Amino acid sequence: MLDPLRGETVLTFKMVCILIYMVFIIQLQYHAGLASGLLNQQSLKRSANQMGVSAKRRPKAQPTTLVLPPQYVDDVINRIDRMFPEMSIQLSRPNGTSAMLLVTLGKVLKVIVVMRSLFIDRTIVKGYNENVYTEDGKLDIWSKSNYQVFQKVTDHATTALLHYQLPQMPDVVVRSFMTWLRSYIKLFQAPCQRCGKFLQDGLPPTWRDFRTLEAFHDTCRQ
Numbered sequence: 441m442l443d444p445l446r447g448e449t450v451l452t453f454k455m456v457c458i459l460i461y462m463v464f465i466i467q468l469q470y471h472a473g474l475a476s477g478l479l480n481q482q483s484l485k486r487s488a489n490q491m492g493v494s495a496k497r498r499p500k501a502q503p504t505t506l507v508l509p510p511q512y513v514d515d516v517i518n519r520i521d522r523m524f525p526e527m528s529i530q531l532s533r534p535n536g537t538s539a540m541l542l543v544t545l546g547k548v549l550k551v552i553v554v555m556r557s558l559f560i561d562r563t564i565v566k567g568y569n570e571n572v573y574t575e576d577g578k579l580d581i582w583s584k585s586n587y588q589v590f591q592k593v594t595d596h597a598t599t600a601l602l603h604y605q606l607p608q609m610p611d612v613v614v615r616s617f618m619t620w621l622r623s624y625i626k627l628f629q630a631p632c633q634r635c636g637k638f639l640q641d642g643l644p645p646t647w648r649d650f651r652t653l654e655a656f657h658d659t660c661r662q
């Protein structure tokens with residue numbers, strides 16, 4: 441004998457059970473998704489840290505993009521050269537494949553840029569009128585400027601190279617660095633954005649903010 445009312449109740453009870461089960465599964469999947477997202481972030485962070493550590497431990501570890509064809513490097517540099525009329529970039533390859541750049545910024549300064557493929561290894565900033573060549577006519581990549589102001593800018597340029605790091609996009613890094621460098625066209629004309637003065641301890645504002653490119657005295661920056 442079938443009790444229709446009882447049958448319905450059993451059916452409803454079954455359906456409620458199924459519903460609860462489905463909600464439970466959906467929640468489980470949701471949390472699993474969240475968890476795996478978090479885990480991915482963690483592992484990304486960890487691998488980034490590991491990369492940092494291993495890069496420090498093994499300075500000779502080089503990015504895979506190192507083997508960019510010289511023509512590609514030339515093209516990137518040429519494009520940057522055309523971007524900024526007040527900045528001229530001469531590219532040479534005195535030692536084979538690695539490029540060296542002589543950047544002349546208006547009549548303010550010159551910068552020797554030592555490249556490794558499309559990565560900037562080091563830079564030396566000198567005054568516009570200073571000699572940038574060795575006795576045998578090669579770019580002098582070792583001697584520093586005779587002037588404190590350009591020594592300071594050299595130090596800041598080295599810091600900038602550490603700041604503009606994007607291993608997968610070296611062309612963006614070079615362009616960002618050159619854009620930052622170009623702001624020194626007003627090295628002797630821009631007042632400090634903090635104290636408002638031109639000179640402090642006999643030096644103009646030698647620091648340029650990496651984001652806003654605003655001028656600050658070395659001691660006035662945060």
Ligand SMILES: [Zn+2]
Nearest residue numbers: 632635657660
């Ligand atoms: Zn200042």
